[in-house]
Amino acid sequence: MGEKMVLVGGGLAGSLMSIYLAKKGFDVHLYERRSDMRGGNYQGGRSINLALSVRGITALGKVGLTKEILDISIPMYGRMMHSTAGELNYQAYGRDDQAIYSVSRGELNIRLLQLADQYPNIHMYFDHKCYKMDLDQNVAWFEDVNGHKHEVKGDVFLATDGAFSALREAMIKNPRHNFSQTYESHGYKELEIVPGPNATFQMEEKALHIWPRSSFMMIALPNPGGNFTCTLFMPYDGEVSFSKLNKDEEIMAFFKEYFADAVPMMPNLLEDFKGNPIGHLATMRTYPWVKNKSALMGDAAHAIVPFYGQGMNCSFEDCVVLDDCISKFEGNWDKILHEYQISRKTNADAIADLALQNFIEMRDLVGLPEFLRKKKIEKGLVDNYPGLYMSQYERVTFSNDNYRDALNAGEKNDRFIQHIIDHQLEDQLENADTMMPLLNDWFA
């Protein structure tokens, strides 16, 4: 039996990581604050469904779960924009077969826990809340649902306990540990578009729907039951904001003005709007991620805003990289954890920045003619020169390239597209004689 690995947090990253570790023969102990969600008492975290993309699929593939998870997911091949007048405008995310997958967060977590349960060297403890951590001595303390306290020693501790990680809280009290938490001026509220007759979808099923309204937006992701989970992102305060929507009439008038085409499909709108809390959006960054034999993973290391659909995918990629480091430097935990944090930090920062940028794109730019013109040029490039030109979205979503490289490539792509506009080459996109030398010059 290998070292005793203690995972603090049995959410998506924690449960996947526990399986990776179990496959390597470690003695794995997984602690989770909440009850066992397999008991049917799943409380959705901050999102009911998530968008699984290539990085997440790669990570699930390592434990043989890809097919099982895709079977309970709905592929979304593009964005469907809804104008205020109800006009639809579709943008494919990539080439024909490229999709992101809408999947239930709870269902995905349950499948991971079910798989973890099959490993005799994984021990799970639910209803155990970490309330203290001694990073120097490798000891954590948990309080169970009966108020009993448990002291847990381990060889290595992994913090997979999310954006408000107890382990990270202990870590950043040490000198020279940087940390920031930055909240957006927008909050969000989850709503629902219900199924039509016989659980049919009332809108295009295989798309992510967006109602971009400049300073705010609504999105909708399909669920297997025929319904869509909608999320309204809006400022807390200001002219059009949550603070202005209190009375029933105010709420209904707002929705009828801005989301008229959706309102008839949202019979529970008022009830949902008044009953559901306003969620908060924060970016959290910290460094180092490692202290002694403890390391941060997932949201504990890098909480990001949800606008690139990469929170879970990035956390799963943390697991892949850590697993690779464990293989590479077997037994040398200082090296393993150091290499892991060096490799992941720059990429976590990059996806945090990309997610913030994408909020502007989704709520505002997607509705602007200049943006649509550039997207059309990009589509011409992606379709005609697949080996040579990769869009930023493709790198982030449909590849396992470093997020940092995707961020840098995106800036270069923007300059290239501007070059095409400046040199009036928009009608030459399919002309390989013109484009190939140019693309080779810029990207080869």
Next chain:
Amino acid sequence: MGEKMVLVGGGLAGSLMSIYLAKKGFDVHLYERRSDMRGGNYQGGRSINLALSVRGITALGKVGLTKEILDISIPMYGRMMHSTAGELNYQAYGRDDQAIYSVSRGELNIRLLQLADQYPNIHMYFDHKCYKMDLDQNVAWFEDVNGHKHEVKGDVFLATDGAFSALREAMIKNPRHNFSQTYESHGYKELEIVPGPNATFQMEEKALHIWPRSSFMMIALPNPGGNFTCTLFMPYDGEVSFSKLNKDEEIMAFFKEYFADAVPMMPNLLEDFKGNPIGHLATMRTYPWVKNKSALMGDAAHAIVPFYGQGMNCSFEDCVVLDDCISKFEGNWDKILHEYQISRKTNADAIADLALQNFIEMRDLVGLPEFLRKKKIEKGLVDNYPGLYMSQYERVTFSNDNYRDALNAGEKNDRFIQHIIDHQLEDQLENADTMMPLLNDWFA
């Protein structure tokens, strides 16, 4: 008797603020984690002496302490730069009578506590450590030196408990409270230049001494006893760094190479270097500063690096502004605290930025010919056009202008000085016929 005001932390800001509040008739309760430093057990915080400037003097003036404090201080009229070869180069900070004042942090704190003690409506509790805070209910819990726990209710709570504030820790757990802590790659170590015979100063007494060495530096501030407190600021790691100085020979070789003129005046160098800890440098920012009836002040709200000598001065200015807000909106605490945080946040951010900029200036730029050329031009402007041209240093150090305005003015000053260089006007600085129209054009 007015509302019950609870101050968490009896350092410089806490003790001064308690006097302001007592003068207004509040029921003031001042809690301090450490023992009463008037008992002779003063443990210097992170600096033994500090540089008091106009903002701090203004704040002390409101409680009639100016003369008493200046009497125990040493004025420093300029910077004395020491080259590696031991050559001296002096730059005045301002006009003839303008100085910053080297004062003992401990002595200043004691004088403030002594004054506070004269107010029957100030109640002081030493050896009381705040360990929990309920911001919604306005209750704090303190543990005394005997392990007894005390629940303290109050009408208003002020966090004057420094960079690692317990109250701020409770505050930033609330949603939409932003926070960041960013450590420098440099640490610091305190050393000493001893007095000469009969407690005489071995270097120019009325100056702040700097040994700028580009990636690191040493500074020295005079004390009334004839000694200087030296601080070495240096990277933790790298070619020239704390990590490289371990053996006695390494330490001595380093000091003889870079601070040869100081070494003969530092007989306790080895002992001090090996015995004193490496201090850390961090910038901490947060917002909001207010939750319900609790507010952050001083380092709890804005820990900054020490390179502009403004940490204490800025904290004292917090007290002045809060005191003004209390007068202006008497009894309306929501307005008082809101106005206070709005007014101070932008200025605290500005001085945090200025302090970071000044580190580069002190350790690196002050040794460069191009920088000295610009400083000479600026001195020509300051000396000849006192009403029209104000240097950034003057605004920060010798005025009560907003830090934000000083930051902005500094950027404009830089452009103006570059204009003078570009237009070859350096020999025209005393020619009012040329300069006045230009100055009026830029600054009037």
